[in-house]
Amino acid sequence: MEEPDTEPPLTVVPGADPARTQLCFEWGPAEMLLCETLFGRRGGERRGAPGGSAGPAPTGCGVAGGGDGAPGPSRVFVVRRDQDIYMETLRKLFNESHGIFVGLQRCEEERAARARNAQLVQVSKNYRSVIRACMEDMHQAAISARDSALHSQYSIQVSILSAMELIWNLCEILFVEAAPAGPLLLRLLDWVQLHICDVDNMVREVLGQRKSIKNTSSFWNVVDIFVLQGRMDEARHLLSKEAIANPTSMNMYKILDDLMKKMPVPSLGNTQTLTEMELKWQHWHEECQRYLQDGTFASNSHMESICKILLGDENAILEKKELMTTWYHFLVTRLLYSHPTVKSMELRFYAQSSMDMFLGEESNPEPLDTILMAAFEFELHQVIKECSVALSNWWFVAHLTDLLDHCKLLQSHNLYFGSNMREFLLLEYASGLFSHHSLWQLGVDYFDHCPEYGRVYLELHIERIPLNTEQKALKVLRICEQRQMHEQVRSICKIMAMKALRNNRLGSALSWSIRAKDAAFATLISDRFLKDYCERGYFSDLDLIDNLGPSMLLSDRLTFLGKYREFHRLYGEKRFSEAARLLLMLMTAHIAPCSFWMTLLTDALPLLEQKEVIFSAEQTYELMRCLEDLTARKLDKQKFQDDDVETMKVEMLRLALARNLARVIVKEGTLEGS
């Protein structure tokens, strides 16, 4: 079990006053509900332990009903954890990285290790370029923001994004690319050059002012920076200009230039072995040493210090502390001039000592320092943990962890809760997306790639998306149907059907319940249709009922509705005998509900009264039996209730049936006779 090792940060909820009343809270998927209770504060409680802290689990935390007449506590606060989700400019980051994420999950596993590694590096670079693009946008926004609060908000975001990119880049070098000794240093140099870019402005300044005022210190500063960052060609270029201006010390410049030119650099390809490189290095180092001891540069302190730097003299490098600004710059410079063939596993020793030397005794490392240090120490989990604590979003850790997982660096690690770290972080991030009114669609793909709990999360989240239009409902339905989430499909269709029913859109409601294959609801709606028919005497929504097709079989009542409508159509088309057969079948096959029999029998009346005989004798008997069944049932139920209309109807039916029977006997008799 891991214990939280630091005091969790305090979250102040504006408006909530824990000093006055006790607060209670309830965890939600990505947000928390916080409300004021009726209870006053008890003494002896720790001050300032409101919702934000991950203290002991709340027990018996009931939501206070605000309507008790008591004044005051009736407010409920929604506390969101992943604030960054709501930044407008960051939505670009979420959307673009979503595409990269999905691409990464899709790419083939079986590729050759080498190609695979190159691909992962490319993915990592894509992520970084998205961060950079977002940073640019944020920077533009900060410049154009008129409001100072908004400006500072954007500026903070820019610095956060830049820190994220810095960390990501280092992780890319150390973990994703896992550069071998030699190239590793070149990568680290690139990393430092990319992120400490004040020098370019300084160069422009120096080159601009050189003709008029000679500011030697700033000139040498620039040269120093170039040397510290290992940008030898640029440093030499500047020096050569200076040499022309100082013909007296030409020789000195020449020697320094020569030294810088000859400095062995690790090659990117496999053209030289490490030992070869080390031999060359040793040789060059001795040469530098010789010049320094000769006192060749004694007359020029700047050049002497550069020579010392070339020799890897830590004190000489440390003197340029202001120019390096950060300890990791110092680390890389130190490695460049004293251990160019450093292996990744050795980095940790140099990193720790560099930080101590750079920050001094009273050092108080900031979160960024600890994160980078953890990376140099190859403590992957520490990196992720520190990032989760320090950064205000889950985006970074979720995507980085996923990438590292694809590099097969995290496999051994299982958490004591949930499945593994990758999945845990992805779930957190995606839950955050789902709490957003618009970004929820992105969350789906993240859940899809969480093998253990992703589906459950998705099921729980997807049902809670507000469905304000049918189009949105269709989009949510498609997500569910693609994943065979039948329960959710049913529930969404039911919600939509209920909505349609409430709006008196029976046709729509029926369509939705057919889509959900919800027999009970289809029965309910069919009953509504039949009731409307009984009241009004005509069918509404004929275009739908006439086109039910095979979906008619969904529920008995729906079948009846469809068939009954078919009877009306046949009758309208004057296909009487077919209509009569259908009508009788509806009763004898018990498709029609009993409550509807009377209506059906009444419908038979005009058929019985037609000039030509439609019902055969056998059919007439059947009809009579139906009528008697009905009246018998009626009598059982409501003996005392004497309905005049009903009795009259029955009488009329009996009469019509008898007359029909008489006619049909005569007709059938004569037909047989002739």
Place this chain on the structure above:
Amino acid sequence: MEEVCARFVSQKISKARWRPLPAAALQPPDLFATGSWDNEDNRISIWSVGDVGSAGLNGEYQGEPQLLCDIRHNGDVMDMQFLDQERIVVGSSTGSVTVFRHHQNNQTLSASHRWENAHYHADQYTACGGAACTGVICNNPEIVTVGEDGRINLYRADQKDAVRTIDNADSSTLHAVTFLRTTEILTVNSIGQLKIWDFRQQRNEPAQIFSLTGDRVPLHCVDRHPNQQHIVATGGQDGMLSIWDIRQGTMPVSLLNAHEAEMWEVHFHPSNPDHLFTCSEDGSLWHWDTSTDVSEKPSFLHQGGRSTAYFSHSTINQSVVSAWLSNDPTKDRMEITNLIPNQTLSVNTLDVLGPCLVYGTDAEAIYVNRQLFA
């Protein structure tokens, strides 16, 4: 695909439409409007795609669409059409229909007219009565809207009240509408029916009903062939493209298996109707090309003036007709290309005009392709 410019806009795009070109214009279109959905505040935005040569204002990428102006819109933008060069008609999920005016001199948008509760459920005046307006079509000055309430409204741009309203025109949701002729419209609904309505008839019933066989697959979009008005294309929930010949039969002439999910829009190319474009929830955008093989096409250039008479116009037209209406697979000369290789989220909308294509997605991006036939 260098010719496609993308821009992330931080809102899910539900509709994108090119501004129509003036009759005599020869240049490609340079302005389009988009509408968003599912946001806390949705917006109508006007974008310009300047000349490829000129750089953007803030040093942004060349050719990337530039935002000219935008305005808040109440509710999701469900459908959007240009009424003329300046006015845009927008249907909202709240049931209102708004005419926005784009003032080109100072690049602003303003709402010039609104029909509140154009679509509503049961009681027009209850609070939650609004029903989403799902489709809008314009034929200046006439505007037809359809909605989830199964209602059809006919408006005139300059009149306050509806010219004609057909309540309960459809028992299910109407998904889209288009003009067939000046007095006739086509609607598609959620039970797979295509209906023709004739405003000259006073009866509130469709002039004709066409339907898909049995399955009742909802239809989501409809478009009519720009020259041959009897050819109609619809797209359904299963991603199927149906071609109908409304002169004959009540069933589609051909059913073409296309996308894997809902087809949200279908558009014939307005001036080059051999080409058809469809987009879908599955994140694909397809280009259907029935123009016959280049070698088969009569090439006037190569043969000179001498033999032009040999290929009469009717024969060319003949081949076009049979291309859309033939359901003989052996003679199938249709060439289909997916214009988006690995998209994941839904492409909600597309519009084609001249050589330009614009489409918008749920991944909050708009894409412009300015060399469609290059």
